[in-house]
Amino acid sequence: MITDIQTFFRELAASGVNLTIFYDAFDFDRFVTGLGNTLLLILASSFFSIVIGAAGAAVLTLSKGPAAAVVRGYVAVFRNTPLLVQMYFFYFAVGSIMPVGQNEIGLPQPLIGSFAWAVISLSLYSGAFNVETFRAGVGAVHSSYEEAALALGYNRRQAFFSVTVPLALRFSFASLANNLVDLTKATTVAYAVGVAELLYVSNQIWSDSLNTIEMMNVMLLIYLVLTGAVVFIINRVEAAMRLPGFGLGDGQ
Amino acid sequence: MTLSSNSQPLISLRGVRKSFGSFEVLRGIDMDVRKGEVVAIIGPSGSGKSTILRTINGLTPINEGTINVGEIKVSDPKLDQVKLRHRVGMVFQQYNLFPHKTVLENVAMAPIQVLKQPRRQVEDRARKLLAEMRLPDKADAYPGELSGGQQQRVAIARALCMEPEVILFDEVTAALDPEMVKEVLSAVRKVAEDGMTCILVTHEMGFAREAADHIYFTDRGVIVEHAPPAEFFTRASDPRTREFLSKVL
Amino acid sequence: MNPTNLLSQILEWMPFVLQGFALNILMSLLAIAIGTMFGTFLGLGQLSPGWIIGAPSKLATQLFRNAPWLVLLFYCIFLMPYQINVGGISIQLPSWLRATIGFSFPVAANFSEIVRGAVKSVPRGQWEAAEALGYSRRSTLFRIILPQCITRMIPPWMNLYALLLTATPLSMIVGVEEALGRTQAAVQAQSDSRVLIPMYLALLAMFFLYTWPINRLSLLLERRFRTK
Numbered sequence: 140m141i142t143d144i145q146t147f148f149r150e151l152a153a154s155g156v157n158l159t160i161f162y163d164a165f166d167f168d169r170f171v172t173g174l175g176n177t178l179l180l181i182l183a184s185s186f187f188s189i190v191i192g193a194a195g196a197a198v199l200t201l202s203k204g205p206a207a208a209v210v211r212g213y214v215a216v217f218r219n220t221p222l223l224v225q226m227y228f229f230y231f232a233v234g235s236i237m238p239v240g241q242n243e244i245g246l247p248q249p250l251i252g253s254f255a256w257a258v259i260s261l262s263l264y265s266g267a268f269n270v271e272t273f274r275a276g277v278g279a280v281h282s283s284y285e286e287a288a289l290a291l292g293y294n295r296r297q298a299f300f301s302v303t304v305p306l307a308l309r310f311s312f313a314s315l316a317n318n319l320v321d322l323t324k325a326t327t328v329a330y331a332v333g334v335a336e337l338l339y340v341s342n343q344i345w346s347d348s349l350n351t352i353e354m355m356n357v358m359l360l361i362y363l364v365l366t367g368a369v370v371f372i373i374n375r376v377e378a379a380m381r382l383p384g385f386g387l388g389d390g391q
Numbered sequence: 392m393t394l395s396s397n398s399q400p401l402i403s404l405r406g407v408r409k410s411f412g413s414f415e416v417l418r419g420i421d422m423d424v425r426k427g428e429v430v431a432i433i434g435p436s437g438s439g440k441s442t443i444l445r446t447i448n449g450l451t452p453i454n455e456g457t458i459n460v461g462e463i464k465v466s467d468p469k470l471d472q473v474k475l476r477h478r479v480g481m482v483f484q485q486y487n488l489f490p491h492k493t494v495l496e497n498v499a500m501a502p503i504q505v506l507k508q509p510r511r512q513v514e515d516r517a518r519k520l521l522a523e524m525r526l527p528d529k530a531d532a533y534p535g536e537l538s539g540g541q542q543q544r545v546a547i548a549r550a551l552c553m554e555p556e557v558i559l560f561d562e563v564t565a566a567l568d569p570e571m572v573k574e575v576l577s578a579v580r581k582v583a584e585d586g587m588t589c590i591l592v593t594h595e596m597g598f599a600r601e602a603a604d605h606i607y608f609t610d611r612g613v614i615v616e617h618a619p620p621a622e623f624f625t626r627a628s629d630p631r632t633r634e635f636l637s638k639v640l
Numbered sequence: 641m642n643p644t645n646l647l648s649q650i651l652e653w654m655p656f657v658l659q660g661f662a663l664n665i666l667m668s669l670l671a672i673a674i675g676t677m678f679g680t681f682l683g684l685g686q687l688s689p690g691w692i693i694g695a696p697s698k699l700a701t702q703l704f705r706n707a708p709w710l711v712l713l714f715y716c717i718f719l720m721p722y723q724i725n726v727g728g729i730s731i732q733l734p735s736w737l738r739a740t741i742g743f744s745f746p747v748a749a750n751f752s753e754i755v756r757g758a759v760k761s762v763p764r765g766q767w768e769a770a771e772a773l774g775y776s777r778r779s780t781l782f783r784i785i786l787p788q789c790i791t792r793m794i795p796p797w798m799n800l801y802a803l804l805l806t807a808t809p810l811s812m813i814v815g816v817e818e819a820l821g822r823t824q825a826a827v828q829a830q831s832d833s834r835v836l837i838p839m840y841l842a843l844l845a846m847f848f849l850y851t852w853p854i855n856r857l858s859l860l861l862e863r864r865f866r867t868k
Contacts, residue, residue: 219851220844221806223813224820228844231827232836287487290448291501291553292476301504305491324708331813338710351718359707359715366706384535385490 157350158357166344173340174361180257180326180336181365185319187262192269196307199270200277201299210270217267223328226260230332257329265322272318276311277303309380316373320366327362337361401426401588402447402557407456409442416442418612420456424557424605429589431599431620434609435635440592441484443609444559447590448479461556473505480550480558484565486542488534488549494521495530498549506553513552520548524578540571544578551582558582560591576602596639600624608632650838653826657839660822661846667740667818668805674740675747675804676797682748683755687781697752704749709742709807716742717814736818739811747804754796758789791865798858802851819843 148161159166195210217225234249234256242248251259280303288298330338341358345351400423409417416439424430432440445451446458449465449472458465463475488497498517502508521527524544534542543563550558560579564572576598583589583602593599599606600620607617608627615629624640627633685697704712716738723730762785770780812821823843827836 215852216844216848219802219806219855220847221809221820223809224840224843224847227820227824228837228840232840235833235836283483283485283487284489286450287481287483287489288501289450289472290476290481290483291549292473292505293501294472297504301500302489306489309491320706324706327708327710328810330710338708338714342714355711355715355718359711362708362711363703363706382490382535383533 156353157348158353159344159348159350160354160357163348166348169340169344170337173335173337176254176335177326177337177365180254180261180329180334181323181369183258184261184265184322184326187258188265188269188318188322189315191262191266192273195266195270196273196277197299197304199274200303201296213263214267214270217264218271222260222264222325223331225264226257226328226332229260230256253329253332253334257326257332257334261322261325261329264325265318268318268321269315272311272314273307275314276307276309279310280306306385309377309382309385312373312377316370319369319373323366323369324362400424401428401461402590403457403459404443404447405457407443407446407453407458409439409446409451409453416612417446417453420609420612420614422607422614422617424588424590426556426588427586428605429583429603430591430605430607431603432590432592432607432609433594433596433599433635434615438609439612440609441561444481444561444590444592447559448481449475450481476555477506477553478556480553480555482543482546482550482558482560482563484562486534486539486546486566488542488545490534493531493533494526494537494545497534497545498552501549502552502554517548517552520551521545523581524548525574538571539567540574543567543571543575547575547578547582551587555587557588557590560589560593562592562594564593564595594639596624596636608635610635646834646838649830649832650835650842653830653839654842656826657819657822657843658846660817660819663736663816663818664805664808665850667736667743667808667811667816668801670740671743671747671804671808672801674744676751678744678748679751680755682752683759684781686752686756687759689777701749701752701756704745705753707746709746710810710813712745713739713742713810713814716745735814736811736816739808739814739816742811743804743807746807747800750800750803751797754793754800755789757796758792759785761792762788795858795862795865798854798861802854802858805851805854806847819846 145162148158151158152162160170161167195214198206198210230253234251238250239247240250284302284306285295285298288302289295293301326336327338329336330342333339337358341354345354348354402422402424404420404422407417407420408415420439420443422430422443432443434440442451446453447460447465449470453466456466460475460479463470463478465475488494489500492500495514495517498520499510499513502513502516503510518527518530521530524547526541526544526548529537529541529545534545537545547558547563563579564575567575572595576595579589579591579598580602591599591603603620605617606620606623608615608623608629608631610631615631616627617623618627623632624636627636682697682701685693686701688694688697717735720733720738720741723732725731759781766784766788767780770784771777775784809818809820812818812824815821817825820843823839827839
């Protein structure tokens, strides 16, 4: 079976479409590693960016003091500067003053590697957008729900977490899906700090095998599948959490 | 009911004033409600009726005056809100049930989470209340699956489940289709007949006339006059009251 | 070296970086112009009831909207010729120009969605009223619907421009000497790790000072249009 596939793609290569990843074990391994790293980047950064977004929106809603000003400043800076420059700033500039450890053979090795910096950078960037998303979700929940909770003796914090948040989440899905699609696309930027993600390994493969067009098309296709998968998953979660008589368009 | 003037009122408002920006909604409100009494507040829209209710449970803070519920001073900045709202329940015009909780959860959640009462006991009480509201089979439905009238009866059960001493009804039939008004009004009447102290803001003059012990008429932030219904509807003295009644009756 | 020297050393490099930033702005202005033009066609194409125009417009919009900007950039850099011949005249396509074309694709796709969204946000009743008055579909779109949409499209269009400007440093990866590339070059030339943080902060500040007012204005306009 596997040899059949390899034979097929070898013959295809002979006719001009050279997809080394489907018959060359080395290229295949590189490619799978890249795909795996891309998936890891997406999962880790999505998780942290959602945590950052939720925490930021909670601070903006519950506090009016310096904490809220810090969150607003964070959102403004990360939304209005390039992700790539942010990533370089973390990787090269902040990385230069970070403590350096040693690897197993005694050579200096930074404690935070390029993958970790990429996750930090992507999470902070996407997190800034998620703060706005969740904040807007909270804003979409009519204040009468919070009021009803207050009238039942809940304090502001309890009312926020047990009534406003579950409803706000349901108003946030469309915008969150958008942000996570953007995040998925943005993981390619990690290429620039040398993370061996999909774009990086594809570039290596086409440099070695001189099949630029084929690899680019494969890569593009994979990103379209990945962004489609993100939208599909969010839609499934949204459908699972849909409430009777409560949805977009009717705030009651 | 005989209103002995020497018995302590459960709720009393004295000189209550409230402004939203430069607009003064309440311009000195005095009101006394005794235990077990049913009081209806009527008046034209925008006269501050709903605001009066919302000041009593502290949802709207006041600028001047005093409000007492039993020994609790509502205008006290160190007010224990849980204690106050344990004693004062509220039912809203738009029901405001929590759409992400089932009917039973809506009724039972506050006593469990806020009053820290045992779940089993609260849920038994909640089911009994739902049965009294003639909704025994709706416990596991979500609010969005219910009609407006059913939702409002759940909201009444939710307020009752906190075992308050007084319930504030804020135009509870105003958002309902006409055919559902009756079922909600009879639910309110049942609550009143069971001895609950009730303050209701309403446009249903017929209901106010037969269910209330006392009627307050408000206009432009003041109480123009108040009297028992028999007297109020037949011998209103103030021209503003007479004008209003001539429009709505 | 004391801090004053460090500061003056960094300031010395600023004109060099700022020239690079001018290229970021130039690329963004060209790409927004090209992208807006093609995006308008794509957007109106998406609204076409027939599938001959509708389907390809939708497909192109989704394709370029969901593809990573960097991947589209790679396509344009590696697969576009270095020069093209138009009517016997050969035009050079330096990498910054090819990168600009690369940025125009996602801009066009995003603008296509802005156009479609704006037209869809006009209530159905407007179409019906126009139809009742004897307007054709085409003249309803151009005379009645689109004029109402223009104001609604301005805030998201400004956001798109801001997003585009912050994407332009990606072209540095494919060798365009814009602000980030020049910052890197400057840092290497100084070979002093203490300049790293201030140099990158200065670069971040450049982008922030240019982009923040645009996003801010967009937000203000959006609020203003909404209350109308």
